Amino acid sequence: MPKVLISDELSQAAIDIFKTRGVDVDFKPGLKKDELIAIIDQYDGLAVRSNTKATADVIAAAKNLKVIGRAGIGVDNIDIPAATAKGVVVMNTPFGNSITTAEHAIALMFAAARQVPEANVSTQAGKWEKNRFMGRELYAKTLGLIGAGNIGSIVADRALGLKMKVVAYDPFLSAERALQIGVEKVELDELLARADVITMHVPLTEKTKNILSRENLAKTKKGVILVNAARGGLVDEAALREALESEHVAAAAFDVFTIEPAKENVLFGAPNFIATPHLGASTNEAQENVALQVAEQMSDYLLTGAVTNALNMPSITAEEAPRLKPFAALAEKLGAFAGQIVDEGLDEVEIEYEGDVARLNMKPLTAAALAGLLRPLLQDVNVVSAPALLKERGAVLTESTRDASPTYDSLIRIRVKTGGGWRTLAGALIAGKPRIVEVKGMSLEAPFHPATLYINNSDTPGFIGALGTLLGDAKVNIATFHLGREGAGGEAIALVGIDDTPGEPVMQKLKALPHVRYAKLLRF
Numbered sequence: 001m002p003k004v005l006i007s008d009e010l011s012q013a014a015i016d017i018f019k020t021r022g023v024d025v026d027f028k029p030g031l032k033k034d035e036l037i038a039i040i041d042q043y044d045g046l047a048v049r050s051n052t053k054a055t056a057d058v059i060a061a062a063k064n065l066k067v068i069g070r071a072g073i074g075v076d077n078i079d080i081p082a083a084t085a086k087g088v089v090v091m092n093t094p095f096g097n098s099i100t101t102a103e104h105a106i107a108l109m110f111a112a113a114r115q116v117p118e119a120n121v122s123t124q125a126g127k128w129e130k131n132r133f134m135g136r137e138l139y140a141k142t143l144g145l146i147g148a149g150n151i152g153s154i155v156a157d158r159a160l161g162l163k164m165k166v167v168a169y170d171p172f173l174s175a176e177r178a179l180q181i182g183v184e185k186v187e188l189d190e191l192l193a194r195a196d197v198i199t200m201h202v203p204l205t206e207k208t209k210n211i212l213s214r215e216n217l218a219k220t221k222k223g224v225i226l227v228n229a230a231r232g233g234l235v236d237e238a239a240l241r242e243a244l245e246s247e248h249v250a251a252a253a254f255d256v257f258t259i260e261p262a263k264e265n266v267l268f269g270a271p272n273f274i275a276t277p278h279l280g281a282s283t284n285e286a287q288e289n290v291a292l293q294v295a296e297q298m299s300d301y302l303l304t305g306a307v308t309n310a311l312n313m314p315s316i317t318a319e320e321a322p323r324l325k326p327f328a329a330l331a332e333k334l335g336a337f338a339g340q341i342v343d344e345g346l347d348e349v350e351i352e353y354e355g356d357v358a359r360l361n362m363k364p365l366t367a368a369a370l371a372g373l374l375r376p377l378l379q380d381v382n383v384v385s386a387p388a389l390l391k392e393r394g395a396v397l398t399e400s401t402r403d404a405s406p407t408y409d410s411l412i413r414i415r416v417k418t419g420g421g422w423r424t425l426a427g428a429l430i431a432g433k434p435r436i437v438e439v440k441g442m443s444l445e446a447p448f449h450p451a452t453l454y455i456n457n458s459d460t461p462g463f464i465g466a467l468g469t470l471l472g473d474a475k476v477n478i479a480t481f482h483l484g485r486e487g488a489g490g491e492a493i494a495l496v497g498i499d500d501t502p503g504e505p506v507m508q509k510l511k512a513l514p515h516v517r518y519a520k521l522l523r524f
Contacts, residue, residue, distance in 0.1 A: 108253035144195025152201035177394025335372025344419030354405035442484035449497025
């Protein structure tokens with residue numbers, strides 16, 4: 001009988017699910033790290049919330065561990081690479097607390113607009129400062145959403161019910177999806193100029209970090225209200241403090257901070273600033289939903305091998321696993337390639353399956369490809385949530401099959417439409433290993449090296465020498481070098497596997513080489 005350790009607070013109903021399904025369970029919340037390491041080798045599964053830290057040394061001690069289940073979406077407390085290397089599946093519950101988080105953002109918006117916390121303290125102190133707390137109506141005001149995915153669209157729905165106008169900035173939101181959820185799609189600068197209230201609903205990535213920078217805060221309307229119930233680090237906190245003190249920003253309400261637990265922060269004590277301790281998912285309903293969901297998912301995996309909401313492997317049945325697994329790995333790597341060269345929003349995705357792979361169950365393969373595609377942009381994406389996340393943003397997905405492939409037994413091709421143009425690449429399994437075999441219609445055969453330079457250039461004499469000299473001078477060692485071209489003197493591509501990461505100055509020099517049209521450092 002498989003055995004699971006629950007090391008954080010989970011409801012009795014979740015414990016009952018494990019027992020009913022035939023899984024032995026120990027409930028031991030509050031274990032210290034050394035206590036967890038001492039007993040973890042007894043268990044096949046570990047169920048956690050956010051308090052338990054499933055670090056590399058904990059996972060190393062888990063000799064029999066097969067699955068870690070997170071009751072919630074964030075997995076910062078789980079070392080996923082260490083779990084993957086150990087063969088441990090990591091699951092989360094991505095949609096169990098969406099409504100709760102959206103409602104908290106609305107609550108913070110109201111609290112900031114009507115100065116509820118300060119008025120409460122003043123009134124209970126016997127001051128009755130009725131004239132001091134002059135709030136503002138939200139009716140007919142413009143709400144600016146930064147991020148219009150699952151939670152953002154729920155916030156939009158609630159705001160429309162308040163008779164607010166909603167504008168949204170989201171590179172992955174199509175015009176059709178914007179119309180469907182009742183928002184106006186705009187660019188970031190327009191949102192900053194028009195919004196009376198701005199709420200954040202995006203993950204923390206390189207592209208979203210400090211999206212409300214000092215410069216962007218200065219572009220907002222005087223008297224704007226800011227709400228962040230998404231992730232810390234989306235706003236320049238020091239700059240926001242100054243904007244609150246100058247009254248350019250009328251009020252701000254944050255549930256998340258750059259450093260958590262936030263025992264101290266530059267925003268604390270600022271005028272008209274409201275803080276809550278990361279309560280976005282903290283309702284009884286949400287906690288119950290994610291607890292029951294994680295218990296069902298872990299039981300399914302331990303008893304049948306079914307994988308649901310996994311962050312480090314495709315969702316496939318036990319029967320399909322041996323045949324699908326290598327193709328899923330190929331699809332995910334192709335998606336990761338495509339996702340890293342989507343620079344201007346994602347409008348459409350086409351996935352083609354040729355040859356023997358076209359006769360397999362394509363759903364987990366497409367999910368793996370979409371997870372790879374979206375992960376560089378959204379981070380908290382897995383093979384189950386990726387199709388839904390793509391659909392939410394209105395990007396069109398097309399799948400097609402061909403019974404035969406001209407060159408390979410099986411081939412997977414991905415085409416993505418970004419910025420009005422298409423980018424195409426294809427891959428195949430060669431000797432059982434995923435390989436890139438086509439980019440922009442040009443044939444080649446290259447591995448998915450962990451760090452790869454992708455260069456699109458004109459096929460002119462001297463280019464390869466100039467590239468090699470540039471990398472040599474920067475002490476960047478070349479591990480693999482693969483070329484493709486349309487024809488002599490035409491368009492060409494290079495995929496260069498490298499052992500060292502070039503800095504931004506080197507990348508700028510590379511992009512400035514004669515005849516280079518595009519250059520990007522890819523990671524796999």
